[in-house]
Amino acid sequence: MSTRLLRLLAPALLGTLMVTAWYGVHLWLDTEMRFLLPTPVQILGAFRDNGESLGRAALNTAEGALLGFGGAALVGFLFAVVLSLSSLVRASLYPYLMILQMTPIIIIAPILVLWVGAGLKSVAIITFLICFFPLVVNTTQGLISTDRNLVELFAMWRTGRWQQLVHLRIPSALPYFFTGLRIAATLAPIGALVGDYTAGNSDGNGGGLGFQAIIYSSQAKYPALFATAAVTCALGFIFTGAVVALSWLALHRWHDSYERADR
Template identity: 40%
Template sequence: MTSPLRTLAQVALPPLLLLAIVLGIWQGLTVALEIEPYLLPGPLDVLQAGWSDAGLFLQAGLRTGTAAVGGFLASLVVGCLTACLFAQSVWIRRSCYPYAIFLQTVPIVAIAPLIVVWCGYGMQSVILVSFIVSLFPIITSATTGLLAVDPDLLDLFHLYDAGRMTVLRKLRLPGAVPYIISGARTSSGLAVIGAIVGEFFTGYGSSGYGLGYLIMQSSTLLKTDRLFAAVFVSTLLGLAVFGAVSAIGAGILRRWYGSE
């Protein structure tokens, strides 16, 4: 076995083995204890429900994924621009940062009805909820990175009479790249959560529905097997978005800093 395959096996086999054990115990308990499927379906029931509605889950996953990616990209742009503004002045940072914290602390369920009133039902409202939920980590990480500048390098730029934009473009932003990528990883997972939560309240009207709607519908109808399948697909979606962002971030870091 070559070294890359051996490394992959060492990384992948332990969690896969644990998953197989958990699924086996789960299936065995549901059969031995004769648990009603509407209370706790077995893994085989969940797999059958997911397979029978595979097309439905695919369409819902694509719709939710589109909203999550839209909210994440918006949070990445707005968060980086906001962090650049915060890095320019301590007074701006002290004045505005508490309102950025507001985005993290306010319950999204409290403002979701307002979003429906302002934007109506549909994709735009789900993207807005995803954007609100995923914005704060970008602001925090990017601001930290922009301020984590070597004082000697900052003095050197000032010695050559460099302006604020020059310092930002040639010193602060390059040094903040790892911080921004770290915040993007966190934000990508929150964007998926925000999209699903947004679908609980704003939905898509008659134009279609996403995973959040399927979760609510399955719970209301006590279709627990389809509920578990929807949660599993949501988890896969979150892992896919997080993995894509992590892979892009790793590529950027390799290109930015070389093999080190």
């Protein structure tokens, strides 16, 4: 009981300390330099003043993030199934997957703008590219790590390849898939933001958070810039939270990672 209380108190205490230090730095700065670090109250004020544009931008970014993330989950999963078919397929495709992953987004962004135009499409594609790799790598690993004994069991039943995939390999790869999904969920809002920053436009009545960040920055609205960061962070929490919930639904009844210690 006391440890549970401590677990709640400790982060709260740390938060208080950090806000105090924050104010301390703000006050320590020369008055004309204080714009460099707005106070939490000023940032809350920015939420009030720019609430509407921030909200719209958040929704636009969430849309791009969700499209890219969802697409990456679906295509990444199917791609992983293809990769799991044989080591020859993996050996053939992995180098190109690596090249895709190694190419910096800030180079890809202008090319994408050239191809599909700035805005939601580019943002979604960039998010897709960022989410794709961890999903493919994790899911593939899961699909090829099936318990040897279970493979033997299916061999004993003389099941076909398709039945083995559907009833054995895919279910046993689910924990890996969800690991990939969790990583991708933390990356998706950041990916959408970066995509928006580099390949966004004012579509959707003011664009996404990245586009807004450019505007706030050019208008020297620094508290609003901090508010944008907070919104992006919240978006990340929502994405991760949703995946954690999904993962719980799919795995908690059977997977050891949800085994309660008190059992």
